[in-house]
Amino acid sequence: MKPAPFKYFAPASLEEALALKAEYGEEAKALAGGQSLIPAMNFRVAQPAILVDLNRIASLRNIHKNGALTIGAMTTQSTAEKNMLVAQHVPLLHEALPSIAHPQIRNRGTIGGSVAHADPAAELPVVCLALRARMLAQSQSAERWIEAQEFFSGLFSTTLAADELLTAVEFPLVEERTGYAFLEVARRHGDYAMVGLAAVLSLDENGLCRQARLVYLNVGDGPLEATQAAASLLGQKPSAKAFEDAGKIASQEDMQPFGNLHASPQYQQHLSAVLTQRALHLALDRITQKATHL
Amino acid sequence: MSQTHSIQVTINGTPYAHEVEPRLLLADYIRQVVGLSGTHIGCEHGVCGACTILLDGQAVRSCIMLAVQADGHELTTVEGLAQDEKSLHPIQEAFWEAHGLQCGFCTPGILMTLVPYLEENPNPTETEVRDAISGNLCRCTGYQHIVDAALLAAEKLQSKA
Ligand SMILES: Cc1cc2nc3c(=O)[nH]c(=O)nc-3n(C[C@@H](O)[C@H](O)[C@H](O)COP(=O)(O)OP(=O)(O)OC[C@H]3O[C@@H](n4cnc5c(N)ncnc54)[C@H](O)[C@@H]3O)c2cc1C
Ligand code: FES
Numbered sequence: 453m454k455p456a457p458f459k460y461f462a463p464a465s466l467e468e469a470l471a472l473k474a475e476y477g478e479e480a481k482a483l484a485g486g487q488s489l490i491p492a493m494n495f496r497v498a499q500p501a502i503l504v505d506l507n508r509i510a511s512l513r514n515i516h517k518n519g520a521l522t523i524g525a526m527t528t529q530s531t532a533e534k535n536m537l538v539a540q541h542v543p544l545l546h547e548a549l550p551s552i553a554h555p556q557i558r559n560r561g562t563i564g565g566s567v568a569h570a571d572p573a574a575e576l577p578v579v580c581l582a583l584r585a586r587m588l589a590q591s592q593s594a595e596r597w598i599e600a601q602e603f604f605s606g607l608f609s610t611t612l613a614a615d616e617l618l619t620a621v622e623f624p625l626v627e628e629r630t631g632y633a634f635l636e637v638a639r640r641h642g643d644y645a646m647v648g649l650a651a652v653l654s655l656d657e658n659g660l661c662r663q664a665r666l667v668y669l670n671v672g673d674g675p676l677e678a679t680q681a682a683a684s685l686l687g688q689k690p691s692a693k694a695f696e697d698a699g700k701i702a703s704q705e706d707m708q709p710f711g712n713l714h715a716s717p718q719y720q721q722h723l724s725a726v727l728t729q730r731a732l733h734l735a736l737d738r739i740t741q742k743a744t745h746l
Numbered sequence: 747m748s749q750t751h752s753i754q755v756t757i758n759g760t761p762y763a764h765e766v767e768p769r770l771l772l773a774d775y776i777r778q779v780v781g782l783s784g785t786h787i788g789c790e791h792g793v794c795g796a797c798t799i800l801l802d803g804q805a806v807r808s809c810i811m812l813a814v815q816a817d818g819h820e821l822t823t824v825e826g827l828a829q830d831e832k833s834l835h836p837i838q839e840a841f842w843e844a845h846g847l848q849c850g851f852c853t854p855g856i857l858m859t860l861v862p863y864l865e866e867n868p869n870p871t872e873t874e875v876r877d878a879i880s881g882n883l884c885r886c887t888g889y890q891h892i893v894d895a896a897l898l899a900a901e902k903l904q905s906k907a
């Protein structure tokens with residue numbers, strides 16, 4: 453099908469875009485990469501009255517580092533995937549990006565679009581929550597930083613206000629004695645995954661687990677954090693047994709998946725348990741590898 | 747009809763100027779307004795890859811982009827690959843020789859995916875080729891001959907370089 457009629461604006465500056473959001477609010481939808489929005493418009497699931505195309509706003513396409521790594525909302529997923537700063541300082545993001553759809557889609561799809569879309573099956577919201585990223589929300593009159601824990605508020609929803617745009621995402625730099633892993637199972641590379649997770653594991657000087665974060669995709673109405681499983685690891689010496697237990701707790705206690713077209717709830721739980729163990733082993737290996745390099 | 751916008755695009759080196767409704771998809775603009783029907787539309791929601799074209803040299807889906815968004819940009823479609831009516835691009839030659847197509851519906855999208863891919867990755871392995879075309883669906887070939895054709899294309903391009 454074809455999209456229903458709408459009014460189209462392609463502002464050349466953020467100020468103009470924010471003025472349009474101030475005037476039209478909810479009625480005006482931001483158009484970023486269009487890789488989720490235009491398919492929805494083609495199906496007429498989405499029928500926005502007004503589109504504010506952000507593609508001409510050059511100031512929203514950038515990646516820079518000072519204390520943290522900040523990525524402009526309109527940076528494409530393929531640009532971020534090939535960026536050396538991302539690979540070096542936010543390796544979890546670097547590892548997750550190639551799992552988003554296919555190269556042709558990542559050439560248009562943006563970092564900000566994926567985060568703002570808040571699809572429970574998407575990779576980036578999971579990465580943002582696991583890393584405790586912050587989102588920069590700007591309106592004509594104000595700007596504020598929103599913590600990832602506060603940003604995602606359910607199925608395809610965020611705490612962005614009707615007159616706000618997401619303009620940047622800030623990722624903390626990878627810390628010492630911290631390992632990470634992103635793993636997912638999809639029927640075909642590029643498809644939305646049946647289950648996936650981002651794991652972050654930090655050790656203290658004695659090699660005991662100082663912090664763990666396990667965040668899953670497609671098993672809840674947004675990125676799902678397994679807090680009980682993570683708590684079970686705290687203060688423990690990393691071991692196959694501890695990782696296996698964490699996988700059990702995550703899959704049995706932290707989540708109640710509903711299943712989807714390709715996977716029953718039980719299968720999603722099974723995959724979650726297996727992936728949790730693998731991700732924790734991989735994260736641990738990466739800490740040890742780094743240690744031997746030093 | 748809603749308000750129209752004037753756009754200027756270059757397709758395969760030729761400049762075009764048109765008035766378009768904002769809801770016109772780029773794929774429909776290329777096929778119906780410009781008349782280049784080599785770009786195919788399979789699914790219209792970004793899944794099959796048949797509509798893949800180059801936007802400023804990068805492979806993109808033209809069914810999930812608006813024609814207005816192409817204003818000021820350079821596009822390449824499958825019609826722009828061969829130098830003239832009598833010759834074929836090395837990738838097209840390879841598809842011909844290795845039987846990389848049956849009905850040919852998916853072929854333009856696969857060719858337009860492979861052109862920039864082989865420029866960036868002149869010497870891919872079979873696994874890498876399979877990954878590169880994972881966003882293109884083919885209902886006929888079972889992919890084996892497409893992969894063979896892509897590897898042959900890489901060889902042809904290498905020996906030309
Ligand atoms: C075949 C196919 C497979 C895919 N597979 C995956 C996958 O495996 N994993 C995955 O994560 N995604 C997948 N996607 C979707 C992904 O490609 C999109 O890029 C992403 O979901 C949205 O990013 P976008 O830039 O295209 O945003 P758009 O589609 O332009 O926008 C999405 C939504 O976010 C809003 N929005 C966008 N930018 C902003 C902003 N700066 N401020 C406020 N609101 C904003 C829009 O108004 C819209 O509601 C797939 C898409 C296709 C077509
Ligand atoms: S027609 Fe565009 S991807 Fe299928």
Ligand code: FES
Binds near residue numbers: 848850851853884
């Ligand atoms: S050759 Fe028929 S769809 Fe690919």
